[in-house]
Amino acid sequence: MLGAMTSTLTRRAWLGLAAIGAAVAAWRPRPARAQGYLANLAPEEPIADTLKRLFGSRPIKDGASLITIGMPLIAEDGAAVPIAVEVKSPMTPENHVKAIYILAEKNPRPLNVKITLTPAAGQAYVATNLRLADTGPVRVVAETGDGSLWIASRDVRVTVAGCAA
């Protein structure tokens, strides 16, 4: 009698533990969903997911010959890494660069900045300072007026992390 009760309790406890375990297992692998203020920021994700989120399944062509990325090979301070991007374009209303996206592959939130340009800019150029979390490629995507996408990248070695987030 006593033996049977112990075994029942043990079994129940075991089942309870198993249920908790299953709940934890089901919950853990899901990426932390942004709540509250964090929902206003881009989600933490690998760069492939960012590209999918921004451009869906649209093809991205190799734009190495169109896009020039000026960056130091070694960035001593990841908190401020200068970058200058120039995209070859006549910048006419019919043929111009509509947007430039700068993404750092090793940052937890890869999209650093999006720049939307109009033909009145006369040139597809932008320069700024980035925060880079770690050594890795910085990728630039240019979107032209007709919707085609071009990508180029540049490797940067970061000596002191910029803790970008």
Place this chain on the structure above:
Amino acid sequence: MADIGTVKLAVPGSVRRGSVARVRALVIHPQERVERQGGRSVDRNYRFVNRIVVTYLGREIALIEPSTAVSENPTFTIPFRATETGLLKVTFVDSHGVKFEGAAEVKVT
């Protein structure tokens, strides 16, 4: 940081009509980065510049949407085709909805 919101614009002294010039715009701003505790982002209303509008002669040239991964005291260099003497304006807006504006006269010869 009493200087938060100081906007500085640099444009060339004079520009030939029809040529492309560049404006360098800077705002003094902490551009807060996302804090982490135990590997997780802390949920807080981070204060960072997330919208910059550049206009020349009242027309929009560029719209910039930075994230927290743009350095402190955000600075951007943007080109524009100089057509007439007039005002170039840059408006920075941060995630708390505060606006910082700067303007510079572009002399076209």
